[in-house]
Every structure is written in structure tokens, then in C-alpha cells.
Amino acid sequence: MKITTYLLIIASLIVGIVACKPNNTTTIVKTSDTDTVVAKKAGDIDHYICFRGDEIKDLQMSVSFDTYGNALEVKYKGQLQAIPLTYVDEVIITPGHPATKTIYTEVDMGKETGTYEFRHSGNWDYAKYIRKKDGEEFNFTIDHDQTVVGDGYRETPCY
Secondary structure (H helix, E strand, C coil), X not given: CCHHHXXXXXXXXXXXXXXXXXXXXXXXXXXXXXXXXXXEECCCCCEEEEEEECCCCCCEEEEEECCCCCEEEEEECCCCCCEEEEEEEEEECCCCCCEEEEEEEEEECCEEEEEXXXXXXXXXXXXXXXXXXXXXXXXXXXXXXXXXXXXXXXXXCCC
């Protein structure tokens, strides 16, 4: 193989590794000409998405996200404390279309209790929770009525 082929392969691997890492930079957001400028960075809550269980309609959860779309915490309706999420991986589901699946682990009181898969396509968001102790799966779909405020997502918790 030629040296350019080796360099191309190495460059592709580096781009792939960097593309999978969550954003951790700061974004400056100005909401209008009269508002003050607010600095938002990765890890700071930017918005919330409210989800409703597909099979169990009373099962509802609120997920906080940072300005880059990284999930931070999940809180079920009626729960007192939010549970932190840890980023695992992101996968492009359909090349050429904006559909992604991002995977997180749930760590409650220092113990991994399950896995979340968040899928986003267009203006639809879906979530799947896989409980670690028994492998049971729970599927959720965005509740647009609770989530969408004006032209974007809500900035306060769902519950």
C-alpha cells in the first residue's frame, strides 16, 4: 500500500473517534436584542424533553439535555430525585438522513441500573429504557404537548 493510503486510513480513524465524543465547549446564546447574553456550556441544562410510555401511558419521564443535545439526567413523574446519565455511544441510524441513536447508562446511588437509548429523527424523539436487573424494556415517545414551547423545547422540568 502507498503511504497516502495509510495516512487516509489513520485520518479516517481519528475523525471517527473525535466525532463520537460529546461536545464540551461553550456556546454563547443571545435570546433577543434586549436580553443579556447567557453562556451555556456542555453539561449545563439547556432544555427538557417530556416522554410518555408507549405501552404504559401513565409512565412519564422528563429528560434534561445540554445545548449540544447530550442527555444529562432522567426523572420519572412522581420521583423525588433525577438520576444522572453517563454517555456511552452515538450511532447514525440512517446515513444521509438526520436520524441518530445515543446510548447512556443510568447510575443510581453508585450502581448501574439500566441503559437508555435516545433516538431522534426530524421533530420526533423516542427513548428506550432497558432495566439491568431483568432486561425488561420500556419504550417512550416525546409528548409534544408538554415539550414544545414556542419555537423550541421547554426550559423547565416536565414534573
